[in-house]
Every structure is written in structure tokens, then in C-alpha cells.
Amino acid sequence: MYLTRFRINTARVTARRLLASPQNLHAAVMSSFAEAPPPAGDGGPRVLWRLDTTGDRAQTHLYIVSPDRPDLTHLVEQAGWPTTAPRGWTTYDYASLLTKINKGDRWRFRLTANPVHTARRRDDEPTKLTAHVGRTHQKQWLLDRQENAGFQIVEKPLEKRRLPEGDEHELVLHNRRQLTFRRGHPPKNVTLVTLTYDGLLEVTDPDAFRRTLTSGLGRAKAYGCGLMTLAPT
Structure with missing residues (x-):
């Protein structure tokens, strides 16, 4: 499992279009995987995402939890900073956190x-x-x-x-x-x-x-x- 964090450039027109439609943003998130994610509804791990707006500058971040590592190159091109931040996202190993969860934490x-x-x-x-x-x-x-x-x-x-x-x-x-x-x-x-x-x-x-x-x-x-x-x- 992986946890990914991506900052959205809200000044861009294409970014605002994605933010205005959960349907469009869902499609963009699912396009981040070369192989189709496992079907939803089987009770197993699935692709989840969330938008957070935080900080004094009202920064907007996209968080994704997924069984496979995503490639957000297309999102950087549409809704990020493609020239100043060539990669534009950070992906963490989520499985290491999951294994450390204990009762009473x-x-x-x-x-x-x-x-x-x-x-x-x-x-x-x-x-x-x-x-x-x-x-x-x-x-x-x-x-x-x-x-x-x-x-x-x-x-x-x-x-x-x-x-x-x-x-x-x-x-x-x-x-x-x-x-x-x-x-x-x-x-x-x-x-x-x-x-x-x-x-x-x-x-x-x-x-x-x-x-x-x-x-x-x-x-x-x-x-x-x-x-x-x-x-x-």
C-alpha cells in the first residue's frame, strides 16, 4: 500500500475544472495506474483519495491511498507546476505504518x-x-x-x-x-x-x-x- 501527496496549483484553469467535479478528479486519479486497480466492493484494499485545503495560503493537496504506486505525471502537467517541480508529488510506503498499528494506540x-x-x-x-x-x-x-x-x-x-x-x-x-x-x-x-x-x-x-x-x-x-x-x- 502507498500514500501519495500532491499539491494542486489552484491558479490554473485546468486545476479548477478538476476541483469543481469529483467525477473528473476521480477519472484523473484512476488514470495514475498502469494496471487497472482491483474492483471496488470486494472488501479489499482500493484506491481512495481526498482533497485538503490547509495553511495560511490556502494550499490544496490531493491525498491518495492505493495498492499500487501511482504516476501523477499527467496531473502535474494539468494541475501542478510542470517546469518548476518536475516530479510534483511524494509517495510513501503505507504498509510500514499499517504493520505498526496495535490495540490501544x-x-x-x-x-x-x-x-x-x-x-x-x-x-x-x-x-x-x-x-x-x-x-x-x-x-x-x-x-x-x-x-x-x-x-x-x-x-x-x-x-x-x-x-x-x-x-x-x-x-x-x-x-x-x-x-x-x-x-x-x-x-x-x-x-x-x-x-x-x-x-x-x-x-x-x-x-x-x-x-x-x-x-x-x-x-x-x-x-x-x-x-x-x-x-x-
């Missing part, structure tokens, strides 16, 4: 996800996927998945809780986005709501947690959701 994490649930307006209507709107339900979406995903969000000490309820966990929700793009043939409009979670977790099941890191969490994995990255506490 604590990690800072970031996850961009598509927190949805099934709902219907009337009893005679079929259920449909609907995005969670309130922060309480958005937070609960992640808490409901933590056990099967092999981790638990660390709870704050009582003296650090600022609210009487809803502030029990080391978790921050931010950067809610609603994206509308076109997909399919004939093309149809698709609306995707994403949310970023930053927090502190403790590993409870190393094998399940490794699966979460390599196969993703939640829906819309092809469109920049589901990739959890870690940092030391």
Missing part, C-alpha cells in the same frame, strides 16, 4: 465523509438516501460506525467539556460542502454533501482498523470520501 485523524441515512417523507414512498444536516446526527453517523471500523473516538475529561451535552468527544466537524456535478451517459446532475471530521481515536481492533484505512469508510469513496489519514498525537 492513539492517533489524530482526519476523515472526509458523506454522512447519509435512508429516509422517506410518506409511508407509501420508497426510502432514499438523504444527507444528515444537524451536527448531532452528523457526529452520530461516525460514532455508529466506529466499533465495526476498529476504533473509538476518545472522550474528553469532564473538565474540558464546554457544553452540557454534545461535547463529550475529541472531535471537530468542519468544511461542510455541497457539490453538484454531472455523471453518466446521458449525463445527469448528482449532488454530493461532504463533511470533514478531525479528532483523536484509539484503536480497538487493529485488523478492522487496517481495513478501514485501506478500503475506506462510508459512501461516495469514488468521489473523495472515506479516506482516513493519521498523525501522531
Whole structure:
């Protein structure tokens, strides 16, 4: 497994076109591999990606986790700095980190996800996927998945809780986005709501947690959701 980091030159028109469409960016990411990645849905490792905008200069980075090492030459040409940064990306051996994960380890994490649930307006209507709107339900979406995903969000000490309820966990929700793009043939409009979670977790099941890191969490994995990255506490 590999973890790749690529900085996007947001001043370029082609870069802005990629950023505006998860469908186009997904296609660009998948074009980074000479051999077709393993099919999604088999529960094994898959290609995951995420966009992060951080820093005082609002730098935008693309992160990719993949079973094979990617070649992002085409992305450097379309959305990077082809003359001043000929390579333009950094790829790390992700497997070495995965093998060091143990029960009880604590990690800072970031996850961009598509927190949805099934709902219907009337009893005679079929259920449909609907995005969670309130922060309480958005937070609960992640808490409901933590056990099967092999981790638990660390709870704050009582003296650090600022609210009487809803502030029990080391978790921050931010950067809610609603994206509308076109997909399919004939093309149809698709609306995707994403949310970023930053927090502190403790590993409870190393094998399940490794699966979460390599196969993703939640829906819309092809469109920049589901990739959890870690940092030391």
C-alpha cells in the first residue's frame, strides 16, 4: 500500500475544472495506474483519495491511498507546476505504518465523509438516501460506525467539556460542502454533501482498523470520501 501527496496549483484553469467535479478528479486519479486497480466492493484494499485545503495560503493537496504506486505525471502537467517541480508529488510506503498499528494506540485523524441515512417523507414512498444536516446526527453517523471500523473516538475529561451535552468527544466537524456535478451517459446532475471530521481515536481492533484505512469508510469513496489519514498525537 502507498500514500501519495500532491499539491494542486489552484491558479490554473485546468486545476479548477478538476476541483469543481469529483467525477473528473476521480477519472484523473484512476488514470495514475498502469494496471487497472482491483474492483471496488470486494472488501479489499482500493484506491481512495481526498482533497485538503490547509495553511495560511490556502494550499490544496490531493491525498491518495492505493495498492499500487501511482504516476501523477499527467496531473502535474494539468494541475501542478510542470517546469518548476518536475516530479510534483511524494509517495510513501503505507504498509510500514499499517504493520505498526496495535490495540490501544492513539492517533489524530482526519476523515472526509458523506454522512447519509435512508429516509422517506410518506409511508407509501420508497426510502432514499438523504444527507444528515444537524451536527448531532452528523457526529452520530461516525460514532455508529466506529466499533465495526476498529476504533473509538476518545472522550474528553469532564473538565474540558464546554457544553452540557454534545461535547463529550475529541472531535471537530468542519468544511461542510455541497457539490453538484454531472455523471453518466446521458449525463445527469448528482449532488454530493461532504463533511470533514478531525479528532483523536484509539484503536480497538487493529485488523478492522487496517481495513478501514485501506478500503475506506462510508459512501461516495469514488468521489473523495472515506479516506482516513493519521498523525501522531
